[in-house]
Amino acid sequence: xxxxxxxxxxxxxxxxxxxxxxxxxxxxxxxxxxxxxxxxxxxxxxxxxxxxxxxxxxxxxxxxxxxxxxxxxxxxxxxxxxxxxxxxxxxxxxxxxxxxxxxxxxxxxxxxxxxxxxxxxxxxxxxxxxxxxxxxxxxxxxxxxxxxxxxxxxxxxxxxxxxxxxxxxxxxxxxxxxx
Numbered sequence: 001x002x003x004x005x006x007x008x009x010x011x012x013x014x015x016x017x018x019x020x021x022x023x024x025x026x027x028x029x030x031x032x033x034x035x036x037x038x039x040x041x042x043x044x045x046x047x048x049x050x051x052x053x054x055x056x057x058x059x060x061x062x063x064x065x066x067x068x069x070x071x072x073x074x075x076x077x078x079x080x081x082x083x084x085x086x087x088x089x090x091x092x093x094x095x096x097x098x099x100x101x102x103x104x105x106x107x108x109x110x111x112x113x114x115x116x117x118x119x120x121x122x123x124x125x126x127x128x129x130x131x132x133x134x135x136x137x138x139x140x141x142x143x144x145x146x147x148x149x150x151x152x153x154x155x156x157x158x159x160x161x162x163x164x165x166x167x168x169x170x171x172x173x174x175x176x177x178x179x
């Protein structure tokens with residue numbers, strides 16, 4: 001229901017009862033990319049060679065300072081975000097908002113949920129990769145996240161500067177220090 005008030009979106013940590021909602025989102029995302037997804041599994045399949053992180057959310061995202069959240073409008077899933085604890089920082093690895101709910105504040109709420117989680121857990125750095133001209137880049141910039149050079153990322157020092165391409169064509173490494 002596009003156009004609904006963004007404050008009605010509820011973002012909660014993933015539970016295994018959310019499995020069907022997660023796969024509805026993943027199926028929708030793959031269709032947007034022109035990929036015909038396999039039938040949705042009814043439950044996590046640890047032997048699956050595909051989408052291994054999705055099948056192991058508790059092992060990949062929901063341990064230490066990481067987490068995975070589902071955004072819903074009522075009971076309807078509209079987005080998700082996954083953050084993996086990399087020991088020295090959090091890496092935002094999965095983020096998706098259904099196309100018809102973009103530019104309604106859902107993505108902003110998801111990233112803010114991650115930022116709030118990091119602040120509450122004394123995590124000082126969030127690292128992510130995004131497309132050079134993709135909508136995610138503009139969302140992250142709006143929230144104050146700035147790009148750093150590759151050697152700066154390796155040394156975990158951050159300088160706030162205009163975005164510059166680093167390393168991979170069309171991708172950026174972006175970090176923010178909260179303290």
